[in-house]
Amino acid sequence: MMRTKLNLWLAAVVFVLVPALASAQDTAKIHGHAQDPTTVPMANAQVVLSTDGKTPLYTFTTDANGDYKGEGIKPGDYYVTLFQSPGKAVDRTDNPVKFTAGQDTLQDFDLSRPEYVKKLSPEQQKALEEAKSKNAAIMKENANVGKLNDLLKQARADNAAKKYDDAASAMQQATSVKPDAAVLWLEYGIAQTGQKKYDDATTSLKKALDLDANSKKPNPEIEAAADNALGEVYASTNKLPDATAAYDAAAKLQPSNAGMYYSNETIVLSRSGQTDATIAAADKAIAADPSRPIPYYLKGQALISKATVDPKTQKIVAPPGTAEAYNKYLELAPNGPMAPEAKSILAEIGEKVNSKYSAKH
Secondary structure: OHHHHHHHHHHHHHHHHHHHHHHHHOOEEEEEEEEOOOOOEOOOOEEEEEOOOOOOOEEEEOOOOOEEEEEEEOOEEEEEEEEEEOOEEEEEOOOOEEEOOOOEEEOOEEOOOHHHHOOOOHHHHHHHHHHHHHHHHHHHHHHHHHHHHHHHHHHHHHHHOOOHHHHHHHHHHHHHHOOOOHHHHHHHHHHHHHOOOHHHHHHHHHHHHHHHHOOOOOOHHHHHHHHHHHHHHHHHOOOHHHHHHHHHHHHHHOHHHHHHHHHHHHHHHHHOOOHHHHHHHHHHHHHHOOOOHHHHHHHHHHHHOOOEEOOOOOOEEOOOOHHHHHHHHHHHOOOOOOHHHHHHHHHHOOOOOOOOOOOOO
16 A cells, blocks of 8 residues: 555656656747947847737847847747837847747847848938947057057066166057057156166156146056156256155155155165265155165165264264164164174174164154
8 A cells, every 4th residue: 555655656756747847848049149230239138029020928138248048938930029128129030030949049130230221211320330430449449558558568577677678669669659648658767767868767757747747637656656766867867956856746646655755765865875865865764664674774874984983992983873773774674685784884883783773763
């Protein structure tokens, strides 16, 4: 008796499943792509199937790329109509399309095809030509933007690798294509600075500043970078007041990076042998960001260059602040590249290394 009931239950299960599998196999599918007369994908358009060309039986919607797909269609012959919006049919198959069970039918709607365009009114055709012209211009502009981005990326890599000639060549090409882009002139100026073409660099960097300042949306980061680069140019040509003004402008534009800009000022002034200016720049860098070790070292280096020798004791007399600067550098960078030199100088002037020194700012 139990076995008979079990067999009946299994039979019922089989009876339910078989029709479900058969249903999936007995329906048809559809897929395709829709694009307007300018070849732009038609998003959120509706593809409607009907047997009389009027009464909707199945409706499917295109995605952002103009693609659509649908399933569960009863086999048969259907007119397929494209609606740009509810109630606005823009295209339809001339004859019914046959849908076969188990098959996925492709039905595209290309409104740019000549036979469709010929049916448009003269006004619509004129508007279409204008739209195509604008789209072509946009595509050309996009192509140029892609090319410029590649050139800019290449120039930045070349500048970082000190391949200044290559960077300058790339930016010369880029600025000729789009002469109103401030960021291109900025990178060009950086490359020219590396080439030691300081007059050209000054012109390029000032152009970057002018273009950005007069743009609809000025970018403080670009202008600060241009001022920072100008500071190096001025320092390299011994125009110290101009260099100081440029670095101050960069710090004002981007206060969060003031420590970096003043550190750069300290480095280029030290490289140029400007002792007093180096000390002043180091003090600004330290005030802006006390955690950077290089300004302390360069300040100590500038101060020790002013050391004298006591004629009585023949000992080196370092200016006030020398030991403090070197000790602070060692505290921040105990294994830094200049640590051995800092320790050696402290020993020569009779000062001990104080790793826990804390400078007053």
